[in-house]
Amino acid sequence: MSRIAYVDGRYVPHRRASIHIEDRGFQFADGIYEVVAVIGGRRFDEPRHFDRLERSLGEIDIAMPMSRAALASVMDEVVRRNRVDNGILYLQVTRGSAPRDHAWRDDAAPVVVMTARRQLPPRAAAVEAGVAVITAPDQRWRRNDIKSVALLGNVLGKQKARRAGAYETWMVDDAGRVTEGTSTNAWIVVGGRIVTRPLGPEILDGITRAAVLDVARELQIAVDERPFSVDEAGAADEAFLTSTTAYVLPVTRIDDMTVGTGKPGPITARLLENYRRLIDEFVKS
Ligand code: PLP
Numbered sequence: 001m002s003r004i005a006y007v008d009g010r011y012v013p014h015r016r017a018s019i020h021i022e023d024r025g026f027q028f029a030d031g032i033y034e035v036v037a038v039i040g041g042r043r044f045d046e047p048r049h050f051d052r053l054e055r056s057l058g059e060i061d062i063a064m065p066m067s068r069a070a071l072a073s074v075m076d077e078v079v080r081r082n083r084v085d086n087g088i089l090y091l092q093v094t095r096g097s098a099p100r101d102h103a104w105r106d107d108a109a110p111v112v113v114m115t116a117r118r119q120l121p122p123r124a125a126a127v128e129a130g131v132a133v134i135t136a137p138d139q140r141w142r143r144n145d146i147k148s149v150a151l152l153g154n155v156l157g158k159q160k161a162r163r164a165g166a167y168e169t170w171m172v173d174d175a176g177r178v179t180e181g182t183s184t185n186a187w188i189v190v191g192g193r194i195v196t197r198p199l200g201p202e203i204l205d206g207i208t209r210a211a212v213l214d215v216a217r218e219l220q221i222a223v224d225e226r227p228f229s230v231d232e233a234g235a236a237d238e239a240f241l242t243s244t245t246a247y248v249l250p251v252t253r254i255d256d257m258t259v260g261t262g263k264p265g266p267i268t269a270r271l272l273e274n275y276r277r278l279i280d281e282f283v284k285s
Pocket of ligand 1: 035154180181182183184185204205206207208209242243244245
């Protein structure tokens with residue numbers, strides 16, 4: 001089956017899909033993106049993704065390219081044309097193309113690109129054994145709350161993890177505290193309380209993070225939204241990471257430190273189980 005992409009108003013074969021060489025997303029990383037989970041052919045947690053998209057666009061002064069309803073119908077079509085039952089939808093909005101100039105023209109028309117592909121949920125082996133993360137200085141800019149396509153710091157961090165045989169890199173601020181993973185939010189469990197960095201310019205407002213906080217409240221597990229250091233993480237009872245594609249994934253090693261017993265912990269398991277329940281309820285709804 002050939003894949004289909006949506007590019008600036010057209011549905012085109014994926015392998016021939018292209019943008020203008022002076023698209024500002026290409027030249028300046030001047031754009032925003034979203035990755036939405038497609039489960040049973042439908043998009044999970046879509047309103048939160050729309051809220052985050054609208055906020056990120058607003059922060060860099062790009063107008064919503066079309067209404068939510070219009071974006072949703074393009075998303076439906078992209079998912080349908082690619083026959084994605086379970087997978088991800090990628091949506092990108094750039095400031096559009098214009099003769100190269102750092103400052104933008106107010107009449108630039110945003111360019112929307114969407115793709116969808118099948119993708120399996122996290123592998124059972126990783127969930128059962130937990131994954132390793134390494135740590136590295138957070139080298140990114142200072143507005144990581146904006147879901148910008150400028151991902152070089154994240155890309156370099158992820159590659160470092162891959163080369164080290166780890167799943168993820170947890171990035172660390174100048175004060176030695178973990179900000180987040182390169183494509184995931186970072187969490188630890190200490191004395192029965194879950195700890196994650198509070199929202200702010202240093203981290204992305206993860207959609208899975210928000211859902212897991214809801215789950216924790218429902219289960220009456222105490223939550224501390226506060227920064228934590230690498231040493232505290234290494235000494236924690238449990239650790240895990242979250243994202244749209246990783247769900248809730250136990251972390252059992254941080255650099256050369258074993259977390260807790262070295263096996264996924266019980267609170268992480270409860271959070272994952274209940275996050276999966278949310279997904280099941282969504283599928284049945
Ligand atoms: N942090 C960063 C830097 C990310 O890129 C992502 C996802 O891509 C996340 C956190 C997790 O966000 P979400 O749960 O919305 O997938």
